[in-house]
Every structure is written in structure tokens, then in C-alpha cells.
Amino acid sequence: MTGSAPPAVLRFAGVSKSYREAGREHRVLDGVDAEIRAGELVVLLGRSGSGKSTLLHLAAGIDRPSVGEVYLEGRPLGRLSEDERTRLRRDRIGFVFQFFNLVPTLDVEENVLLPFELRGGVRRAERERAVELLAEVGLADRRAQFPDRLSGGEQQRVAVARALAADPALVLADEPTGNLDLETGLEVLDLLDRLTRRAGKTLLMVTHAREVMGIADRLLALDHGRLVELPAPERP
Secondary structure, eight states, rough: OOOOOOOEEEEEEEEEEEEEEEEEEEEEEEEEEEEEEEEOOOEEOOOTSSSEEEHHHHTTTTSSSSEEEEETEEEEEEGGOOOHHHHHHHHHHHOOTTTTTOOOTTTTTHHHHHHHHHHHHHHHHHHHHHHHHHHHHHHHGGOOOOOGOOHHHHHHHHHHHHHHOOOOOOEEEEEETTTTTTTHHHHHHHHHHHHHHTTTTTEEEOOOOGGGGGGHHHHHEEETTTTEEOOOOOOO
């Protein structure tokens, strides 16, 4: 007897998204159906302008589909209020951005603790978790440094620690290596892969860099608004 499949953390059900540009409707996504299950590392490929970031914004509840629905842990994001979606993002989603998005006036440890501050305060256990995560990403000795004293790769390591700090169900990574050289980018990818898998997190990584395909459980691609699944390469 085989076990049941892990639950879907993120689901797109008939999702289309259109914008009006110069008086004409421009359809970015066209009938997207997909499920991303607990513990999966999914890489989304596509050329620039193909709708990757739009899909990510819909997954986070930052934007709403023109048609269809997006579900996070079974909750329909389109039926939630703006405040409810904001709380859901804060509590259940971690973000890693291309340009790091660290707060320049906060030191490294304070940046990692930011998700807890947004919840209303930092407790001892949360501070200990931040210190532990910084050790995991190799920055335990840089806790009191400010972002402008770090290299790009180090800043992205801080961003990875921050994304995992509040124990999210889903991590969304938008071109996390796009502002790094190839060697540093691959180190960050390895770190994301290792830490999210060890914690059993679900990771959706948006990229146009095919170098990252080797770490994926699944490969999805956007082509003219449609989402297709590609054969995933064998992991070494």
C-alpha cells in the first residue's frame, strides 16, 4: 500500500491575467492550472516578459487573477480581504528577491528578525532561531554588520535566512541569482536547496537562468501565457 501524495500547498485553478495597455487588452496568463505540493522544489522558466513575475505575485496574493482562483494551503486568496492576504503573506510565505531587499538601517540580525517584528515583537526563541539561521548560511560572525558592509552573495544569504525565519509553508524566490555572478549564484542556489529541503519547505523559484534546472524536482515553463511541465533532469 502506497502513502498518499503530499497536500497541495499552492494551486492555480483556471487562472488568467490580463492588463490594459494603450487601450488594448494584453493577456499575460491564459488558463493556468497547476499544483505545487508540500516539500517540492519547483523551478519556473520563461523568457523575459513571459509572465513569471505575474504568476509569483498571484501566488503571494499581491495581485488577483482576472479569471480563476489561487489557493494557498487550501485558502482561496481571491476571497480574502486585503488585510487577510497581508497577514497570510507575513505568516505563511517567505520571499527571496533578486535585489535582496534588506533594510539598510537594520543590521544583519535585525533584518532576519524583521518577520517577527512585523508580527508584534521578538521573543527569545525567535532570536535564537535567527542566530541559528545565520550560522546555517555562514554569517554568524556578521550579525552586527549592516547590509552595505556585505557582498552581494552575503546579502542574499541574509535574505535566505530571513525568508525561512518565520517557518513559512511556501518560499517564493524571484530571480534569486539574477544580481550575482555565476559562482556566487550557484552557491546561493545550493543553500536554498539544502535549507528548504531540510526544513521540508515548498519552494517556487522563478528564473530565466537554465543553470538552476539541476536542483529542481519539477520544471514548469510559461509560453505565450500557458503553463507547461517540462521533463525534470535527473539530480546527481
